[in-house]
Structures are given as structure tokens and as C-alpha cells.
Amino acid sequence: MSNSTTLISAVASLAASAMLIRSITNDFIPLEILDFFYSKIYYLSRQFSSQLTIIIEEFQGVSRNQVYEAAEVYLGTKATLSALRVKASKSEDDKKLAFSVDRDEDISDDYEGVQVKWKLSCEILEPYGSRHSNDRNANFKSEVRSYELSFHKKHKEKIFNSYLPYVLERAKDIKQENMEVKLHTIEYDCYWNGNSVKFSHPMTFKTLAIDAELKREVVSDLDKFVKGKEFYKRTGKAWKRGYLLYGPPGTGKSSLIAAMANYLNYDIYDLDLTIVTNNNDLKNLLLGMSNRSILVFEDIDCSIKLQNREEEEEEEQKKGDNNKESKVTLSGLLNVIDGLWSCCGEERIIIFTTNHKERLDPALLRPGRMDMHIHLSYCTFSAFKQLVLNYLGISQHKLFEQIEGLLGEVNVTPAEVAGELTKSSDTRDPLQDLVNFLHSKKMVESDTIIDQC
Numbered sequence: 001m002s003n004s005t006t007l008i009s010a011v012a013s014l015a016a017s018a019m020l021i022r023s024i025t026n027d028f029i030p031l032e033i034l035d036f037f038y039s040k041i042y043y044l045s046r047q048f049s050s051q052l053t054i055i056i057e058e059f060q061g062v063s064r065n066q067v068y069e070a071a072e073v074y075l076g077t078k079a080t081l082s083a084l085r086v087k088a089s090k091s092e093d094d095k096k097l098a099f100s101v102d103r104d105e106d107i108s109d110d111y112e113g114v115q116v117k118w119k120l121s122c123e124i125l126e127p128y129g130s131r132h133s134n135d136r137n138a139n140f141k142s143e144v145r146s147y148e149l150s151f152h153k154k155h156k157e158k159i160f161n162s163y164l165p166y167v168l169e170r171a172k173d174i175k176q177e178n179m180e181v182k183l184h185t186i187e188y189d190c191y192w193n194g195n196s197v198k199f200s201h202p203m204t205f206k207t208l209a210i211d212a213e214l215k216r217e218v219v220s221d222l223d224k225f226v227k228g229k230e231f232y233k234r235t236g237k238a239w240k241r242g243y244l245l246y247g248p249p250g251t252g253k254s255s256l257i258a259a260m261a262n263y264l265n266y267d268i269y270d271l272d273l274t275i276v277t278n279n280n281d282l283k284n285l286l287l288g289m290s291n292r293s294i295l296v297f298e299d300i301d302c303s304i305k306l307q308n309r310e311e312e313e314e315e316e317q318k319k320g321d322n323n324k325e326s327k328v329t330l331s332g333l334l335n336v337i338d339g340l341w342s343c344c345g346e347e348r349i350i351i352f353t354t355n356h357k358e359r360l361d362p363a364l365l366r367p368g369r370m371d372m373h374i375h376l377s378y379c380t381f382s383a384f385k386q387l388v389l390n391y392l393g394i395s396q397h398k399l400f401e402q403i404e405g406l407l408g409e410v411n412v413t414p415a416e417v418a419g420e421l422t423k424s425s426d427t428r429d430p431l432q433d434l435v436n437f438l439h440s441k442k443m444v445e446s447d448t449i450i451d452q453c
């Protein structure tokens with residue numbers, strides 16, 4: 001008790017002496033000399049300090065500093081581990097709660113063995129005109145926030161060249177993971193509807209019933225694309241990828257798009273070309289998309305009559321200059337895929353779907369235009385096994401062998417199989433019902449062939 005009292009009184013008297021010395025020096029020593037004195041002390045302390053601190057302010061002029069924003073997101077994931085006070089928030093677009101650091105909280109981080117310390121510092125600015133009580137802004141207080149990142153000087157290079165870019169990259173991923181996938185559609189010909197809807201299609205690569213090998217190929221292609229920033233930069237290619245999905249109705253083209261969007265957490269921009277009036281509007285729509293998104297042109301063969309370019313040019317010449325750009329043309333569409341305007345964003349995926357690949361203009365199919373042509377076929381045995389697992393929760397059955405044989409003889413779509421399994425999931429023997437369905441389909445098919453003969 002007496003020890004602590006002594007300590008408190010010693011600290012108090014030291015503080016009082018410091019205040020006294022400060023006020024005496026302020027009163028008796030000219031300001032310039034004091035400034036010089038203080039700057040020398042500051043200089044010396046900096047010379048001997050082993051720490052370096054980077055100040056990351058919230059604003060850069062009037063715009064928000066991206067490093068600050070990234071630090072805010074990144075530290076949110078660290079805050080719950082080491083800080084004693086954290087702030088929680090969630091917006092309508094977020095999937096989960098987001099955490100952020102409270103002011104003056106220290107957050108430690110370890111990057112490849114290097115210890116760093118973050119701190120959010122806030123300075124309250126005196127309200128403008130606070131001395132004039134009748135000023136309208138008198139009660140308006142503002143806060144200047146910044147993050148302070150401190151570390152040992154010897155790690156300067158690593159922090160600048162590797163840690164900060166890592167924080168930026170991680171923040172981008174965290175934001176992306178946390179965002180709901182949105183579906184955007186067109187409004188008034190050439191604008192994306194401001195009220196995009198939450199995309200809640202539950203299809204994932206786990207439940208998608210396509211050939212297992214094809215599924216692996218698609219997933220690995222997407223992974224490569226997402227991680228390919230450096231590759232695209234090095235090779236001088238725009239960071240985008242095109243997929244052509246083709247196959248009969250009900251084979252899973254739209255389902256595959258949903259699985260891709262859910263896998264990548266990318267928004268979908270569903271572009272109905274029949275509504276878009278000309279190439280210029282198409283270009284504006286492209287500019288209105290966000291990065292990390294999927295642009296979808298469904299049923300490209302029937303949504304618009306895409307002539308080949310020579311026919312187009314002839315037609316335009318016939319109509320004269322006044323009629324130019326009165327509709328979306330094949331060349332307009334090719335510009336979306338690989339023209340200069342197509343490179344205005346990053347990490348974009350373009351998908352065309354069709355039931356009739358043979359009806360597409362060869363220009364669209366030329367190598368390099370659509371990076372991957374994906375054939376969604378009639379139901380294979382591998383796809384069937386996935387559907388049975390989804391709908392009935394079984395992975396083995398005595399009828400599997402018979403079904404495998406029938407699937408080799410009958411053209412049945414995954415949609416049809418899914419429909420049958422849904423219908424008969426309550427019956428005693430759903431797989432026997434499916435076998436009966438496949439037999440009857442086989443009979444119809446062979447009758448049709450006989451009729452044709």
C-alpha cells in the first residue's frame with residue numbers, strides 16, 4: 001500500500017515538474033529555439049529507433065485511399081483474434097458479419113516470420129468556426145482516421161514490396177467471398193437494372209451432374225483463370241475468358257453458369273441481345289459491368305440474327321450511312337469478345353450458350369475467340385450417378401448396371417432424369433420407375449426411326 005502510494009506521488013511530482021519546465025521554457029525561450037531543439041530530439045530519436053511506421057490515411061484528397069480500405073477489410077479478419085474491442089457490421093449485400101478494429105486498438109500480425117503492428121488512430125478535428133457559436137458548422141465535428149503500420153526497419157523492403165500487396169490482394173478476396181452473388185438484367189435497352197437481385201440458384205459443382213472428367217477440367221480452368229493475373233500480364237492478354245456452352249435443352253447449360261457464379265462468387269450479367277438496339281448500346285452495357293463478373297448471352301443462335309461480316313457490310317452499304325448501327329451486328333458482338341472495349345475491365349468471363357453450335361457463324365467459333373467449348377451432352381452414367389446421389393442419396397444399387405446400359409442407348413437429358421427422380425422419389429422403387437421410363441423412351445425412339453425409314 002505504502003509502496004504504491006509512494007510510486008503514485010513520485011509520478012505525479014514528475015509530471016508536475018515536466019509541466020513546470022515546459023511552461024517555463026515556453027515562457028522564457030524563444031519559439032524558434034524551442035522548435036530547433038524539439039526537431040533535433042525528434043531527429044535523434046528517429047536515428048536510434050529501430051521501428052518504422054507507415055501512416056495510411058483514410059482519404060487521398062477527396063477519394064478514399066484504397067490501402068486504407070484494404071487494411072480495414074484485412075484487419076477485420078485479424079481483429080477477432082487479437083484485439084480487445086472490435087466493431088461488427090453487416091450490410092444487405094454481405095453474406096456474413098464483418099468485423100473491424102476499434103480506434104487505438106493494437107493488432108499484431110505475422111507475415112512470413114516478420115512481426116508487424118497495426119493501430120487505428122483517430123484525430124478529432126475541431127469544428128470549423130467552433131469559436132463562433134452562431135456558425136452553422138459549429139457543431140460539425142469531423143474525424144481524421146489513419147492506420148499506423150509499425151515494424152522493424154530491417155524489413156522495410158519486404159513490407160513495401162510484399163506484405164502491403166498481400167494485404168491488398170487478401171482484402172479483395174475477403175470482400176469477394178463475403179458478397180452475395182447478384183443477377184443483373186437490362187433495363188431500358190442499354191442500362192443495367194439498378195435493382196439487381198440476389199442470385200440464389202443453389203447449383204454448385206458438387207451437385208452439377210455432368211461427366212466427372214469434364215467437371216474437373218472446367219473447375220481447373222476457372223482456378224487457373226482466377227489465379228492468372230500475372231500470366232495474363234506477362235503474356236499481354238486481357239484478363240478475361242470465354243466459354244461456349246452447347247448441347248440440347250435440359251443438359252445443364254444454365255445450371256453450369258449458376259455453378260460457375262457460385263464457385264467464383266462473381267455477379268452474373270444476363271444480356272438479352274434481342275432488347276439491345278445497337279452496337280453502341282452493347283458497348284455501354286459492357287462498360288457498365290463490374291469486374292469479377294460473368295457476362296451471359298443465352299441462346300445466342302436465336303436471340304439475334306448474326307450474319308457473317310461480309311453480308312453485314314454489304315447490307316450496310318445498301319442502306320447507306322443513316323442506317324448504320326441500327327442493330328447489334330456480328331462484328332459488334334465480336335468486339336465484346338475480343339475488341340478493344342472488351343479489355344476495359346478485369347477478371348471477366350463471357351459465356352455464350354446455344355442448342356445449335358452448327359448454326360453459329362464460324363467467326364464466333366474460331367480458335368482463340370471462345371477459349372473453351374464445353375459440350376453438355378445427354379445424360380451419361382457418370383452424370384446419372386451424381387443425380388441419384390442428389391435426389392435419392394444413394395451411390396450404389398443393383399439396377400445401376402442396367403441403367404448404365406440403357407443410358408448408352410437412349411438420348412435422355414439430365415433434366416428428364418432429374419424430373420423422373422423427383423416424381424418417383426416417394427415411391428417404393430424409384431430406380432425401377434426410371435428403368436421403365438428409359439425403356440418407354442427407347443421404344444418411342446426406335447418407333448420414330450422406323451417411321452422415318
Ligand SMILES: Nc1ncnc2c1ncn2[C@@H]1O[C@H](COP(=O)(O)OP(=O)(O)OP(=O)(O)O)[C@@H](O)[C@H]1O
Nearest residue numbers: 208209210248249250251252253254255414415418
Ligand atoms: N447437368 C445437370 N445437373 C443437374 N441438374 C440438371 C442438369 N441438367 C439439367 N438439370 C436440371 O434440369 C433443369 C434444366 O436444366 P438447365 O436449365 O440447366 O438446362 P439448359 O441446358 O440450360 O436448357 P436450355 O437449353 O433449355 O436452356 C435444371 O433446373 C436442373 O434441375
Ligand SMILES: [Mg+2]
Nearest residue numbers: 253254255298
Ligand atoms: Mg438454359
